[in-house]
Amino acid sequence: MSKLSLEVLRRCVFPCTISEDPDVILGASFGEDVALTRVGDDILVSHMDPIVGAIGNIGWLAVHVRLCPREA
Secondary structure, three states: OOOOOHHHHHHHHHHHHOOOOOOEEEOOOOOOOEEEEEEOOEEEEEEOOOOOOOOOOHHHHHHHHHHOOOOO
16 A cells, blocks of 8 residues: 555545635645644644554554654
């Protein structure tokens, strides 16, 4: 298992995630693991760092990937 290609994201994922909501400042896009949403006078920042292809030691990986992020 691996991350989805840009082609697959454009064809299968992005059409389902396009938001016309003006409160969505930054939504789904290729290579982005963050979203920005306006909530009243504040901005909600959401972040996700998926671990793909890992079955064994998933707990260890989740902690260490989170604590030791790679610089892109």
